[in-house]
Amino acid sequence: MRLTTKGRYAVTAMLDLALYGDRGPISLADVSGRQDISLSYLEQLFAKLRRKDLVCSIRGPGGGYRLSRPSETIFVAEIIDAVDERVDATGCAGSSDCQDGQTCLTHNLWSDLSDQIHHFLSDISLASLVERRDVQNVSARQLQRARNTQSIILTAVD
Amino acid sequence: MRLTTKGRYAVTAMLDLALYGDRGPISLADVSGRQDISLSYLEQLFAKLRRKDLVCSIRGPGGGYRLSRPSETIFVAEIIDAVDERVDATGCAGSSDCQDGQTCLTHNLWSDLSDQIHHFLSDISLASLVERRDVQNVSARQLQRARNTQSIILTAVD
DNA sequence: TTTAAATCCTACTAAAACCATCGGGTATAA
DNA sequence: TTATACCCGATGGTTTTAGTAGGATTTAAA
Numbered sequence: 001m002r003l004t005t006k007g008r009y010a011v012t013a014m015l016d017l018a019l020y021g022d023r024g025p026i027s028l029a030d031v032s033g034r035q036d037i038s039l040s041y042l043e044q045l046f047a048k049l050r051r052k053d054l055v056c057s058i059r060g061p062g063g064g065y066r067l068s069r070p071s072e073t074i075f076v077a078e079i080i081d082a083v084d085e086r087v088d089a090t091g092c093a094g095s096s097d098c099q100d101g102q103t104c105l106t107h108n109l110w111s112d113l114s115d116q117i118h119h120f121l122s123d124i125s126l127a128s129l130v131e132r133r134d135v136q137n138v139s140a141r142q143l144q145r146a147r148n149t150q151s152i153i154l155t156a157v158d
Numbered sequence: 159m160r161l162t163t164k165g166r167y168a169v170t171a172m173l174d175l176a177l178y179g180d181r182g183p184i185s186l187a188d189v190s191g192r193q194d195i196s197l198s199y200l201e202q203l204f205a206k207l208r209r210k211d212l213v214c215s216i217r218g219p220g221g222g223y224r225l226s227r228p229s230e231t232i233f234v235a236e237i238i239d240a241v242d243e244r245v246d247a248t249g250c251a252g253s254s255d256c257q258d259g260q261t262c263l264t265h266n267l268w269s270d271l272s273d274q275i276h277h278f279l280s281d282i283s284l285a286s287l288v289e290r291r292d293v294q295n296v297s298a299r300q301l302q303r304a305r306n307t308q309s310i311i312l313t314a315v316d
Numbered sequence: 317t318t319t320a321a322a323t324c325c326t327a328c329t330a331a332a333a334c335c336a337t338c339g340g341g342t343a344t345a346a
Numbered sequence: 347t348t349a350t351a352c353c354c355g356a357t358g359g360t361t362t363t364a365g366t367a368g369g370a371t372t373t374a375a376a
Binding site (some may be wrong): 009044 | 334335336339342343344345346
């Protein structure tokens, strides 16, 4: 099982869309700037998210990505599955043939753990994350930083 | 976060000791044979388990490893921690400085998940695994296979 | 006293996964 | 027409994994 930056980036980026996407599509360049994720890497992740129909894309200027469903109906587990293949703690991808085509001594333990994790992440929607106090605080900080950066740029232009 | 064969091997090997270690120390060669784990790799894992005082070793012929505490008081979470360093889903090892020294948008989500996993694995003792029906079934199968292998060897000697 | 069984220890390596970067496409609004 | 943005494939550096190799040390048993 793995849960690395790949899955974390994907969830963070999707949450970014949920937070800021109410007025039209969000470009990956914006997400990249706010969340400190490399643009090229985001492109790869969103290719997978698009294939799994979690986002839809609008090309051309003013384009970007939108959630393809309301944020209440998109769950963290789906996002991780989309980019990370699986949240599975077994060594045999659940097929019970871990040792010589038969189950290993601890197969069911890892199977239970996988269920636990999947259940936990399946209960958390993007909308529920948007409502969280800590998420709102971080979001406010990010917007403030974006405004500062903008004003620095404008000052430099003068 | 990672949960790979390293952690799985360690738990399986410890469970092997819990199952068969009641009559003196178990050699890693025996564990290797029963659980299909390479001997040298087991040696590396048990070096860590020994450092964390989960097992104690007896050198020389007839030697091997024993659990250093009763199996009722050894929990899966400890074993994984010992060989895998951590079961942590955050990107910052819990230090909350995931983005530019501040918390990232999804930090608390991963922190909650880590707590969930750790709590789950902290509740499972080696003794409770030994009592499980599925573990007993697999164990019986492994012993049967070992007897077959032994009889093949004896036949070949004749 | 010798031998062989076992732990102990360090270094090395092939393969995989991760986390990108790069360079070019293509669609499309302005 | 042009700049913006998505789209796509190839590549590469770094880290981790899973295991190998080769020996040194301890010690029970022959």
